Amino acid sequence: MSEQQLQEYIQFTKGKVETFLHGYVTNLQAPSLLKESMLYSLTAGGKRLRPMLVFATLKALGHDEEKGLAAASAVEMIHTYSLIHDDLPSMDDDDLRRGKPTNHRVYGEATAILAGDALLTNSFQVIINDLEIKDEVKVKLLSELVKAAGAEGMIKGQVADMQGEQQHEHLTLQQLEDIHIHKTGKLLSFCVKAGAILGEATEEQLELLEKFSFNLGLAFQIQDDILDIEGSEEAIGKPVGSDTENEKTTYPLLLGMEAAKQKLHHHIQSSLDALKTTKLDTGLLEEICLYVAKRDR
């Protein structure tokens, strides 16, 4: 698998998921203002890394990607809702997201909150409506989705992050790690798990895939912190150095840049090792892993 092939796969994923989401939201019997606001953020670009992880895990297990379209789309809806709510004035108060005005800057706070609520609620419907998935499997997927996105997952991370920002000292490495594991890690891990559930992975394969996604999630976040210092404003779509300016605790701040890069390398290596041990056809997952380490946005 080459980087060229990965780029093709990114386009494939984008096509599938964006077409699905556009159709799903357009067909809702809901006020056009709400649908517009939902679609504005759903189609605001993004790498579609999460859907790609669902697809690539299914592929590694020898299953058709199509099986994961509902789970991949649902997770993208949840990810999008979390971005809309995170950007609100009472949260991170961000004006720009991926180089475009944030949802509340375009539609106002009230509509942004409701669009987030709708994306969250209806993400479950996307999985429920998939006629190809057995009820037993649907319940398993929905259960994992709640764990990843809810009070014990992503929202826990978001609250901890907020509380961390309010304290005067920097976070410890353990606190920082705990925030990232929940705030971004759990949902990334859900993607791989969803692929594993739908692709009927064995217990052993599931365990290795979880090790893979756990390390990938941490690597992703370390690279995020590095990009905030070394990235280009044009590529990341927001001002460079905003973490430093906001006095956010980051890996480079706690460890120094060199050690942060070593830690990134360590987690990428652990991810790749886990993949190798599965003995599955994980070329694409490996390529995604390397992409996360090298990405410039």
Next chain:
Amino acid sequence: MSEQQLQEYIQFTKGKVETFLHGYVTNLQAPSLLKESMLYSLTAGGKRLRPMLVFATLKALGHDEEKGLAAASAVEMIHTYSLIHDDLPSMDDDDLRRGKPTNHRVYGEATAILAGDALLTNSFQVIINDLEIKDEVKVKLLSELVKAAGAEGMIKGQVADMQGEQQHEHLTLQQLEDIHIHKTGKLLSFCVKAGAILGEATEEQLELLEKFSFNLGLAFQIQDDILDIEGSEEAIGKPVGSDTENEKTTYPLLLGMEAAKQKLHHHIQSSLDALKTTKLDTGLLEEICLYVAKRDR
């Protein structure tokens, strides 16, 4: 069934649901701030009308109420999340709810938004975790819950309500009705439907129960509008006349007080007729219906 018995049933429902919700939230592996904020609004009183509808429908169908505890609790979580988000400064900007400071007045906007998000997400888990419900039935319940609460249900009503408030003219009766059917009616109807699904109602019974809950929902809202004019501030826990002050379109405003009361009576009668036609033991549902018409808060 007497009013005395209804009061006992209200206490029974409160006990069951509040104990369940308190235990569920307390046991979450989540930051205490988040759990506190969730519990603050979950335990802020309220009539527990929605849970009671789940229980009473099960009872009418000859089933044990216990079967509906998960659905009843889930719906109360969704109702509570909707109140927290509705009260936010960018939405209705309310300082008081049931005579107590609103969630964001106590915990701040960011935590209030996240507590709402968590109540919504985790409400699904409450149903998923019930070991007594078959997967097939869980999927049906979750599907109905999304329809009732999501972009085509409660959120649709909320957006339409917001858009109505922004326009300079009063709403038409049809617009007003459409808002209420979605904003409050869908979730009330879900409760009866959940009871019907769990209580294995026949198609015919379900249809009549839906007619009952549809009319009950409208009656509920008309009485709400009447109470805003004729109620006592102490009983309703917020200033009387706030609808008039906020130039909200209400049934008394559109129809006049007399005709509004007649319309209330009409919907209550339709509810009772539908119940009667089921030939089930609907004494409790009838009592709830009369309670909605007579309630002072």
